[in-house]
Amino acid sequence: MRRRLLASLATFIFASHSLPVIAAKQPISTEYKAPKLILVLVVDGLPNEQVQRYRHQFGEGGFKRLLEQGAWFGNAHQAHGVTVTAVGHAAVLSGAYPYQHGIIGNNWLDPQTLTSIYCTEDTQHTYLNEDTKASDGTSPANLKVSTIGDELRYATGNQSKVITVSGKDRGAILLAGKTGTAYMLMKKSGNFASSTYYMQNYPEWRQKFVADKPQDRFYGKQWTTLLADAAYQGDASDDIVAPADTSSSKRFPYTYDSKSGKPDAEYYEKLFTGPYVDELTLDFARAAIDGEKLGHNPAGVTDILGVSLSSHDYVNHTWGPESKMSHDHLQRLDRLLAKFLSDVDKKVGLDNTLVVLTADHGFANVPEFSQSMKRDAYRLDSSKMLLALNQHLQEKLGVEKLVRKWSAPHFFLNYTAAEAKGITRTDLENAAARYLLSYKGVANTYTRSQFENGMVPNDRISRLMQRGWNKQLSGDVSVVIKPFWYFGSTPAGTSHGSPYAYDTNVPLIFMGKPWIKAGAYSQYAEVVDIASTLSHLLRIRMPSGAEGRVLTETLK
Structure with a gap:
């Protein structure tokens, strides 16, 4: 027995020396890498149904890129009853509903005096180096809650930069929150301006952008269809959406000029209805990325760039979402977004950028078009x-x-x-x-x-x-x-503002390969979910009025 035990021990020792050496496990890195840049794109007045209806015509790199490489929700909503621009923009980065955030319309009445209040008016501040009317939007004083940008700057000791730009003051100001910096397009001068709420002097990069007068390069240009005529066959007849005896009778080609024969306030205001204000807005956003070094913050913290694209709202008000004009504008916006996202990739890297795209509200059809579809509409x-x-x-x-x-x-x-x-x-x-x-x-x-x-x-x-x-x-x-x-009492055009799905159902897309699982999501979602989801990804406190859920199904 002793010999058998010694033999077994010798065999075990020999076998042990013959086994392969197993290296000790290396510790797995648990360091979380937050986005260098949060890019928030809000398309003013874009119903989700338009994105789906025309998606087969999108080019590469714009909406198609977002839909294929991002997580998009087909059943996402601005979940409040008064679906207008200010209310929708206030929801995007606050995550709050109007009963809390205090922005109940574009305008509302003081219940005591019955005087009109504009959503972003503040008589304590004026536009910087631009004419200011009493009711112009110059600050977020009426916004009663914090935003993602406010909480991010709080968490980073104000080292994160939050820059927003829009054709409309309310589009920029309500995305910027209390501590960001907003720039908006002036209809009188065509300049992008800010207000004394944000600064007393402009940064050099803004001054250079304005000095080049980029808004004047479109004078005399015509907006015509981008695609072949066959692409628009399913759109509403111009006779319905642009009847000849109304102020909306303008049809393609749409010319950008003025009675004076040179760029002036009439021309600058006309630019809003069509693709060129969006082009200017994205150009200014590019300048902001470079000038503020967004996505390359020396403190190593996340920056936010909010871009509200205003023109689709003007186009849909004038002709309706069923029109050839709206159809074409969305295709042109798609190409503009493709170029912009490509530039962001070069400047910051899309793998370093979390992109969010949504809208502030949808749109009703022109009543005459609805009537042609046998609907009760007036x-x-x-x-x-x-x-x-x-x-x-x-x-x-x-x-x-x-x-x-x-x-x-x-x-x-x-x-x-x-x-x-x-x-x-x-x-x-x-x-x-x-x-x-x-x-x-x-x-x-x-x-x-x-x-x-x-x-x-x-x-x-x-x-x-x-x-x-x-x-x-x-x-x-x-x-x-x-x-x-x-x-409304005008004889043409259409609007929004109801609690019905055509006004509430908007696109909601997150794109960012390191953080987001791409795919089409059928779950119900709300625009207020953006703030909760970004708070989770940035590991910061939620905005003060946030009520949305974290969209965990989209997260890696």
């Missing part, structure tokens, strides 16, 4: 509705002018006059709401008492209207129009 004149409502309340309750004013989609009631006659606030609200429900074109109404007490029905439209209503700022009776109707 324009609703709010001034006539106000007169009819006051007349009805006077006949029913015996008091004149119980409705003080209208600011879409709200009526402001005269509670003082009603109570002086023994009429309770609830009775006045209910009388107004009941009458409006019978008014042609109205689908539903909500009262202040319903909103304040949380007594709205638990359906989608009601939830969106509740989110869009602010206790301190909004009116006393809110109106939802019927699908395909819209508030």
Whole structure:
């Protein structure tokens, strides 16, 4: 037995020396690499359905690149009831709804004085070296919550740079938040300007850009179709969207000029309807990348560049999303985005950049086009509705002018006059709401008492209207129009602002290979999810009013 044990031991020792040597495991690096640049692209007035309807015609490198290399949601929404530019832009990087962020429209009324308030007006500040009107947008004073940019700068000791640019002041200012820097295009001079809220003197790179007068290079140019005629066969007839007897009768070719025969305010304003303001905006964004060294921050922290592209909104207002003009504009924007993303790749590297693309709202079809599709669709004149409502309340309750004013989609009631006659606030609200429900074109109404007490029905439209209503700022009776109707009295064009899917459903795309799993996602998503997702990726505190979810299904 002893010999057998010794033999076994010898065999084990020999075998052990014959085994291969296994190297010790090297520690796996757990260092997280955040993006060097967050690029946020907001296309003003772009319904998701247009991206899907025309995607087969996109070139390489623009929308096609984003759709194929990014994570895109087909069921993403601006999830509030008043779908307009300011409200949508406020949602993108705050992650908040209007009842919290305080931007309830492009304009609204002061409930006490009934004076109009513009969403980004601030009489304490003026445009820098540009003419400023009393209601011009010069600061984010009315925005009540923080944004991703604010939280990023807080987390990095203000070392991160947050730069935003837009054709519209509200597009730039509401993306920039409280601590970023916004630049917007001046319609009078054609210059990109900022305000005294942000700076007292312009940086050298901005001065050089403006000195070259790039806005003047389009004078005398014509906007014509980019694609072959056959590509537009499915679009609405010009006779429907641009009838000859209206102000929207302009058709291709669309010429950029002025009565003076040289670049002036008339010409600069005309540029907004078409592809050239977007081209200027992206050129200025390129200058900002170079001038501010965005994506190459010496502190090694993430920078943010927000670019709001304004022109698609102007085009859709004029001719509708079903028009050849809107179709062509989207194709031209696609090519502009392709060049811009290529330049970002060269300047920063797309593998170092997290790109987010969305829109502030969608669009309704031109009512005449909807009628041609056998839909119940008209324009609703709010001034006539106000007169009819006051007349009805006077006949029913015996008091004149119980409705003080209208600011879409709200009526402001005269509670003082009603109570002086023994009429309770609830009775006045209910009388107004009941009458409006019978008014042609109205689908539903909500009262202040319903909103304040949380007594709205638990359906989608009601939830969106509740989110869009602010206790301190909004009116006393809110109106939802019927699908395909819209508030307006002009004989042509269309608008947005409703809680219906054509106004809420917008593109939502994240692209960034190191962080994002590419693919088409069918899950429901909201624009407010952007802020929560970026907070997670940047490992920073969420903005103060953020309510969205982290889109974990898209993350590597």
